[in-house]
Amino acid sequence: xxxxxxxxxxxxxxxxxxxLLDIVLLVIVIYWLLKLTSKTRAMQVLKGLGIILLAxxxxxxxxxxxxxxxxxxxxxxxxxxxxxxxxxxxxxxLARLGRGRxxxxxxxxxxxxxxxxxxxxxxxxxxxxxxxxxxxxERTTGLKDVIESGTRISGIITSELxxxxxxxxSPLHDGAVIIRDDIIEAAGCFLPLSDNKxxxxxxxxxxxxxxxxxxxxxxITFIVSEETGVISLAQDGKLxxxxxxxxIKDILEDLFMVKQSAKHKGxxxxxKGREEH
Numbered sequence: 001x002x003x004x005x006x007x008x009x010x011x012x013x014x015x016x017x018x019x020l021l022d023i024v025l026l027v028i029v030i031y032w033l034l035k036l037t038s039k040t041r042a043m044q045v046l047k048g049l050g051i052i053l054l055a056x057x058x059x060x061x062x063x064x065x066x067x068x069x070x071x072x073x074x075x076x077x078x079x080x081x082x083x084x085x086x087x088x089x090x091x092x093x094l095a096r097l098g099r100g101r102x103x104x105x106x107x108x109x110x111x112x113x114x115x116x117x118x119x120x121x122x123x124x125x126x127x128x129x130x131x132x133x134x135x136x137x138e139r140t141t142g143l144k145d146v147i148e149s150g151t152r153i154s155g156i157i158t159s160e161l162x163x164x165x166x167x168x169x170s171p172l173h174d175g176a177v178i179i180r181d182d183i184i185e186a187a188g189c190f191l192p193l194s195d196n197k198x199x200x201x202x203x204x205x206x207x208x209x210x211x212x213x214x215x216x217x218x219x220i221t222f223i224v225s226e227e228t229g230v231i232s233l234a235q236d237g238k239l240x241x242x243x244x245x246x247x248i249k250d251i252l253e254d255l256f257m258v259k260q261s262a263k264h265k266g267x268x269x270x271x272k273g274r275e276e277h
Contacts (some may be wrong), residue, residue, distance in 0.1 A: 118159040192209070
């Protein structure tokens with residue numbers, strides 16, 4: 001304990017202006033790094049690496065040589081993995097930094113009950129008309145990289161807007177719509193396709209895309225089949241098919257009416273359909 005106190009006192013007495021400047025610059029770098037990766041899947045990886053870095057510092061301070069070596073090795077490999085896996089996000093972030101600005105996300109507040117009614121109405125109408133649709137709801141895992149693959153909308157949720165976005169002759173009808181909180185953030189977005197070999201042959205690209213995004217995030221996605229009009233839901237890498245209007249309303253109410261608890265505890269979906277893996 002005495003050694004720790006002496007080390008702290010020595011650090012304080014030898015603290016110069018350059019040390020203060022060094023700390024300020026480090027804080028700025030960390031701030032911008034968090035800003036650039038916010039609302040993306042890369043943020044989750046950075047959090048994990050941050051925990052490993054903290055653990056490495058603690059084990060090094062305590063003199064645990066073997067575990068410190070292992071954690072440092074993981075950190076080195078992790079940095080390379082981030083560059084490989086998230087190079088599109090890094091490229092876009094550096095491009096924004098080069099332009100000297102960061103993206104400002106506008107936020108609007110809508111009425112929860114109206115959102116539920118509008119989305120339910122749109123999904124049922126699309127199903128009735130057999131218009132294919134993919135509606136993704138962002139939750140705690142950011143989908144900023146997915147949003148940037150499409151066209152920015154930043155519009156208030158209405159059934160008319162949702163239906164028009166998926167209308168067959170619409171230029172954005174083939175992609176997914178991303179909803180963040182009370183806002184339609186983007187349309188025509190590209191989703192990662194699932195590699196699950198157990199997906200039924202009768203299911204097409206839309207269902208694989210919905211499962212794909214549910215495997216890499218905690219989002220949930222409504223899928224409307226263009227061929228059959230069947231409404232399905234993808235969550236946690238699982239597909240629930242043949243949803244009825246009551247089930248759709250229950251899911252939407254979990255999303256919008258009790259949003260805060262749903263983000264932390266997960267949605268308890270009343271599964272009135274057949275689950276497929």
